[in-house]
Amino acid sequence: MRFVTRFVLGAAFVTTLVQCRPERHWEHDLTRVSLDIPAHVTSYVGVELEEPTRAQVELGRHLFHDPLLSADGTVSCASCHLQANGFSDPRPFSEGVGGGVGDRNAMAIVNLAFDESFFWDGRRNSLVGQAHDPVVHPLEMAETWTSVEGKLRESGTYPQMFFEAFGNLDLDSNQVTRAIAAFETTLLSFDAPYDAFFYEGAMGVLDSSALRGFDLFFGEAECVHCHAGPLLTDQTLKSNGLDGTVTDPGLGAVSGLDSDLGKFKVPTLRNIAQTAPYMHDGRFSTLLEVVEHYNSGVDFLAPNLDPDMHIYAEGLNLTEQEKLDLVAFMESFSDEVFLTNPAFSAPQ
Numbered sequence: 001m002r003f004v005t006r007f008v009l010g011a012a013f014v015t016t017l018v019q020c021r022p023e024r025h026w027e028h029d030l031t032r033v034s035l036d037i038p039a040h041v042t043s044y045v046g047v048e049l050e051e052p053t054r055a056q057v058e059l060g061r062h063l064f065h066d067p068l069l070s071a072d073g074t075v076s077c078a079s080c081h082l083q084a085n086g087f088s089d090p091r092p093f094s095e096g097v098g099g100g101v102g103d104r105n106a107m108a109i110v111n112l113a114f115d116e117s118f119f120w121d122g123r124r125n126s127l128v129g130q131a132h133d134p135v136v137h138p139l140e141m142a143e144t145w146t147s148v149e150g151k152l153r154e155s156g157t158y159p160q161m162f163f164e165a166f167g168n169l170d171l172d173s174n175q176v177t178r179a180i181a182a183f184e185t186t187l188l189s190f191d192a193p194y195d196a197f198f199y200e201g202a203m204g205v206l207d208s209s210a211l212r213g214f215d216l217f218f219g220e221a222e223c224v225h226c227h228a229g230p231l232l233t234d235q236t237l238k239s240n241g242l243d244g245t246v247t248d249p250g251l252g253a254v255s256g257l258d259s260d261l262g263k264f265k266v267p268t269l270r271n272i273a274q275t276a277p278y279m280h281d282g283r284f285s286t287l288l289e290v291v292e293h294y295n296s297g298v299d300f301l302a303p304n305l306d307p308d309m310h311i312y313a314e315g316l317n318l319t320e321q322e323k324l325d326l327v328a329f330m331e332s333f334s335d336e337v338f339l340t341n342p343a344f345s346a347p348q
């Protein structure tokens with residue numbers, strides 16, 4: 001019996017060695033990708049992003065689109081973060097392995113490399129840390145890291161990609177999440193009609209309705225207090241007065257502070273016309289409903305309501321045309337190149 005065990009263990013050890021030995025022609029590829037970030041963005045956010053290597057980005061793209069990361073091989077990151085929807089989910093609540101359903105709307109993945117808090121409640125502080133969670137979340141990919149690592153090691157193509165990306169065959173969760181974060185770093189969107197108009201002074205890209213919406217957004221409707229700068233978010237967590245009674249504690253559950261109850265990440269408005277439904281629980285299905293919230297629906301009993309929300313205390317009293325104008329302006333945040341860029345799509 002003892003001999004058999006020893007033999008089996010020995011054989012397993014030899015197989016592992018054989019599997020993990022890099023082929024002679026594999027090389028650690030240190031070529032970096034050019035991120036092409038407009039200078040006004042860099043100066044506004046004050047952060048210079050480190051350019052990831054081409055091999056890490058390519059590996060991350062494969063992993064992001066690969067259902068191998070889930071327990072039953074049916075769910076990938078891209079199942080809930082769809083490119084055509086600005087890498088968000090058109091369903092209010094996404095379906096994970098076995099039809100499990102969460103209670104928050106899947107967020108858009110865009111320009112996130114500049115952020116310091118992730119998830120609606122800000123519970124993670126890096127993209128690498130974030131990418132760890134969906135894999136083991138019981139309602140999302142419901143997998144274990146040991147199992148993912150095993151599947152990747154046994155696959156025909158991944159060992160070489162990991163070697164090219166990291167120069168070794170550790171092939172562990174740390175490398176998986178680093179590669180996914182590298183891919184996400186390339187998901188940049190600064191090429192919408194809004195950018196051409198606002199940052200390049202291009203005429204004729206916004207129609208008259210969108211131009212009136214622009215005036216409202218920066219003026220009377222004061223959206224720019226929170227949806228600010230080229231990221232269209234001030235990257236904080238705040239309450240915009242959705243509920244008088246807290247149903248989801250948001251940041252409060254993370255910090256343990258009553259003063260944070262009901263606060264959520266101020267989301268970017270990049271590609272917002274494609275990322276319906278809206279808010280952390282996907283309660284609004286159209287941008288017009290969102291505008292109506294700010295126009296007349298803010299709940300002033302909401303705990304920790306942001307001071308900047310008191311501008312809506314009297315109601316905005318927007319006309320029907322002005323509401324449509326705000327929507328038309330928000331539609332100018334859609335970046336067609338980003339939404340269809342084959343470099344972000346599932347590898348063929």
Ligand code: HEC
Nearest residue numbers: 076077080094095096104105106107118119120131134140
């Ligand atoms: C079953 C659906 C589902 C799957 C699969 C999934 N996500 Fe998500 N994702 C969500 C939901 C829902 C949220 C918001 C959850 C919350 O705030 O509590 C989210 C949030 C995020 C965020 C935070 C964005 C921000 O602005 O803070 C990132 C980044 C992200 N997901 C990346 C990934 C990656 C990478 C994978 C694969 C490893 C993945 N997701 C798999 C549903 C999913």
Ligand code: HEC
Nearest residue numbers: 221223225226238240264266267278279280290294306308
């Ligand atoms: C005090 C800060 C603040 C102001 C001012 C503000 N917002 Fe928001 N906005 C938020 C927060 C916070 C959320 C997310 C709330 C949540 O889901 O719990 C949000 C969510 C949104 C969303 C949904 C985004 C998504 O991905 O689901 C849209 C669209 C939006 N706001 C548009 C506007 C418009 C238009 C105005 C001006 C009329 C405006 N906001 C003013 C803080 C603000």
